[in-house]
Amino acid sequence: MTPSARIAAAIAVLADIEARRRPAADALKDWGLSHRFAGSGDRAAIAGLVYDALRRKASAAHLLGATTSRAVVLGMLRLDRGLDLAALEKLFDGGRFAPDPLTADERAAVSAATDGGAIGDAPAHVAGDYPEWLDLPLARVFGDDRVTEGRALAHRAPLDLRINTLAASKETGRDANAPRDKDALRDKVLAELSHLKPQPTRWSPVGLRVAIGADAKSPPVHAEPAFIKGQIEVQDEGSQVAALLAAARPGEQVIDLCAGGGGKTLALAASMENKGQLYATDLDKRRLAPIHARLERAGVRDVQVRTPRPDIDVLDDLSGRADLVVVDAPCTGTGTWRRNPDAKWRMRPGSLSERLAQQKTVLDRAAGLVRPGGRIVYVTCSLLADENTDQIQAFLGRHPGFVPVPPEKTVSVLGDKAPAFLDSVLTFPEGLLMTPRRTGTDGFFVAVLRREG
Numbered sequence: 001m002t003p004s005a006r007i008a009a010a011i012a013v014l015a016d017i018e019a020r021r022r023p024a025a026d027a028l029k030d031w032g033l034s035h036r037f038a039g040s041g042d043r044a045a046i047a048g049l050v051y052d053a054l055r056r057k058a059s060a061a062h063l064l065g066a067t068t069s070r071a072v073v074l075g076m077l078r079l080d081r082g083l084d085l086a087a088l089e090k091l092f093d094g095g096r097f098a099p100d101p102l103t104a105d106e107r108a109a110v111s112a113a114t115d116g117g118a119i120g121d122a123p124a125h126v127a128g129d130y131p132e133w134l135d136l137p138l139a140r141v142f143g144d145d146r147v148t149e150g151r152a153l154a155h156r157a158p159l160d161l162r163i164n165t166l167a168a169s170k171e172t173g174r175d176a177n178a179p180r181d182k183d184a185l186r187d188k189v190l191a192e193l194s195h196l197k198p199q200p201t202r203w204s205p206v207g208l209r210v211a212i213g214a215d216a217k218s219p220p221v222h223a224e225p226a227f228i229k230g231q232i233e234v235q236d237e238g239s240q241v242a243a244l245l246a247a248a249r250p251g252e253q254v255i256d257l258c259a260g261g262g263g264k265t266l267a268l269a270a271s272m273e274n275k276g277q278l279y280a281t282d283l284d285k286r287r288l289a290p291i292h293a294r295l296e297r298a299g300v301r302d303v304q305v306r307t308p309r310p311d312i313d314v315l316d317d318l319s320g321r322a323d324l325v326v327v328d329a330p331c332t333g334t335g336t337w338r339r340n341p342d343a344k345w346r347m348r349p350g351s352l353s354e355r356l357a358q359q360k361t362v363l364d365r366a367a368g369l370v371r372p373g374g375r376i377v378y379v380t381c382s383l384l385a386d387e388n389t390d391q392i393q394a395f396l397g398r399h400p401g402f403v404p405v406p407p408e409k410t411v412s413v414l415g416d417k418a419p420a421f422l423d424s425v426l427t428f429p430e431g432l433l434m435t436p437r438r439t440g441t442d443g444f445f446v447a448v449l450r451r452e453g
């Protein structure tokens with residue numbers, strides 16, 4: 001397909017998303033099924049256009065003074081990809097598979113935008129590309145910075161990988177993860193993945209980052225020998241750091257209460273160097289199911305999966321015994337808008353209240369599992385105070401035996417990176433917040449709560 005035809009296809013897919021209020025992934029899949037001639041490169045490019053347009057939906061529509069899919073794609077190409085009038089006229093040339101030529105109004109609008117994507121006097125939620133109803137909640141956390149925070153959330157996310165240090169002992173046969181074995185593994189993985197040009201991540205000592213171009217597909221990491229051998233996992237650096245901040249130590253009794261597919265469980269198991277006991281559970285057994293294969297592949301030996309059962313508390317025997325309970329809570333996911341731009345516009349106030357109730361339930365359950373002197377680590381991938389600091393304040397009100405550990409202490413596990421990390425995050429008495437703008441990661445809130453002995 002020509003670049004123009006790909007743009008026309010992206011406009012059609014966006015129109016379908018809007019008209020039928022359906023998820024972008026479904027609309028893209030249907031488009032692929034009804035256009036079987038399109039190759040994988042075409043599909044990736046069209047998906048890239050659709051997701052980038054969703055990322056910049058409000059500012060692009062504002063630039064063009066219209067909310068049609070055509071306006072949003074055109075605005076995105078100008079604001080996000082920096083195409084000037086001449087380049088856009090070449091693409092919108094009215095050819096057989098191309099979008100219609102630009103109108104006089106469209107030409108004027110795209111010419112008015114400055115390079116770098118500024119759009120003048122737009123209100124904060126438009127310039128920051130987020131739903132208007134979230135302006136007040138975001139202003140509460142970020143103040144005037146909410147526009148730049150929103151802009152950073154409207155960029156494409158890189159692909160982050162976590163090196164599984166447990167694979168080092170699998171390779172060497174030695175039980176302990178000696179630092180030299182870990183270094184050797186990292187060098188080996190870097191060499192094996194050199195075609196992806198990975199770079200070490202800024203904060204996580206076990207992270208690698210792969211940049212993804214505008215029209216490029218995410219590389220098929222699952223087919224890499226390093227992945228098959230359990231040496232790498234796909235995990236955003238923010239999620240890696242959240243797991244590191246939990247500071248699970250070898251020999252501890254740790255519960256991962258919202259384990260889902262096991263992303264954090266695997267990282268916690270690596271911190272524990274396969275020593276101690278990690279219990280993984282989730283409310284939803286379907287979400288938990290993939291964890292078994294992932295644990296196997298990663299060479300994790302110290303995890304017991306406790307699959308939920310109706311009318312039975314599968315953690316009953318652990319009451320008041322855990323050194324650490326990790327609550328990777330269900331949340332609105334506002335910190336992951338870079339990866340899910342579709343979710344940004346689909347989010348409704350009702351889903352926030354639902355998540356708040358779930359967070360309260362799961363935090364209260366965690367409180368009953370921690371031993372005196374033990375800790376709860378509460379994590380969300382949300383930016384909203386209601387789900388983060390407010391939720392923790394309310395918890396502390398209900399459970400006066402817990403105290404928050406100050407972020408200055410929590411970050412010490414990052415070693416020599418701790419001071420710069422602390423300067424980058426937003427800190428609160430209850431915890432800390434990473435954001436794409438501040439830490440280059442997805443948005444993650446982390447609170448550590450110690451049960452007094």
Ligand SMILES: C[S@@+](CC[C@H](N)C(=O)[O-])C[C@H]1O[C@@H](n2cnc3c(N)ncnc32)[C@H](O)[C@@H]1O
Nearest residue numbers: 258259260262263264282283284287328329330
């Ligand atoms: C953010 S996801 C977990 C992601 C996972 N930890 C990972 O790193 O891949 C939140 C999880 O909480 C689970 N959940 C919701 N309410 C729960 C509850 N009351 N108890 C336990 N898990 C719950 C959901 O099913 C969902 O899998």
